[in-house]
Amino acid sequence: MAIHGDRDDELRLFQTGEHPCGYWPERTARDLVLDPHDRRLGGLYPMALSWGFRRSGDLVYRPHCAQCHACVAVRIPVQRFAPDRSQRRCVARNADLEVRITAAAPREELFALYHRYLAHRHANGGMDTHGPHEFEQFLIGSWSRTRFLEIRLPPPQGGPGELIGVAVTDVTDQGLSAVYTFFDPDHAQRGLGTFAILQQVAWAQRESLPHLYLGYWIRDHMKMDYKRRFRPLEAYDGRRWNEFDGELAGR
Structure with missing residues (x-):
């Protein structure tokens, strides 16, 4: 075609x-x-x-x-985004964490965290056998402007804090694209997936970018339903972007 x-x-x-x-x-x-x-x-x-x-x-x-x-492809119009009470609590709960944006380069520290996440979240699903080559092949493009949003525990004196989360993010002039997020399963109670999206929203707002693309919301799929909690949210119907609820009402 x-x-x-x-x-x-x-x-x-x-x-x-x-x-x-x-x-x-x-x-x-x-x-x-x-x-x-x-x-x-x-x-x-x-x-x-x-x-x-x-x-x-x-x-x-x-x-x-x-x-x-x-x-259904969904995106957040970041300039109109307003966190709800639960999301504000997530930010407060993680106020001690250090967030920084780094180049998308493979490092053993990153791969070790990625492997732990897959072994816990996707056991026997095929991805948990990924090695360093698959890590690069899946997450790091040769032509894309990709960055890692790293989330770390408070640093001890004289060194960086432990890496507990990474949001792989593509940067374009039209917005950020949340490619994939992985985190330490031992810190699941922090809500690091939600925290990572909120940090990406803040990043897009700082850069005056219009959208954060979240990939696909999938009807009736529990693992993807969390995306509807970020409002306002826009959904793509194959021709144009609509308000999320209006798009669903037409289906």
């Missing part, structure tokens, strides 16, 4: 074959993928985000399943 213009402007899209769905093990899935060999991917990526696409490694994809439309 191609979106035609001048020859140099042609945008090529590919449809994958059927593969196991990563969210519903009894289902199969298909994706639309931007041409991974297109040298313009870095420049096309912000537009692709606005069309409901995501990045995984160097692939930019969007679910394109014939019989299932459960995956």
Whole structure:
């Protein structure tokens, strides 16, 4: 499939074959993928985000399943965002933590935390066997402007604090994209997933960026339902972005 213009402007899209769905093990899935060999991917990526696409490694994809439309791309319009009471409590509970933004470079400290998270959250799901190569292949793109938002315990005297969370974040002129978040399961009570999103919202606000893209909210999927708690929220219907509740009411 191609979106035609001048020859140099042609945008090529590919449809994958059927593969196991990563969210519903009894289902199969298909994706639309931007041409991974297109040298313009870095420049096309912000537009692709606005069309409901995501990045995984160097692939930019969007679910394109014939019989299932459960995956809904969502984003936070960060300048209108207002944390609710629970989210404000999460920020207060984690006020002792150190947050910093670093280059997306592989380090043993990062991989060790990633492996612990997968072993706890995705045991026997396939991802828990990821090694350092898969870590880089999945999270760090060769053309994307990716950063790690690191979350650390208060530092002891003379050294950095223990790393307990990482939000892998792509930076574009149109907004931030929350690619993946992993954290120390021993600190799950802190609500580090929520805290990471709130920190990404604050980051986008500081940079005067309009949106934080959260990937896909998935109807009836408990692990993805948390995204609806960030309001206001916008959902993509395949043509345009709508207020989240209005989009769902039309389905």
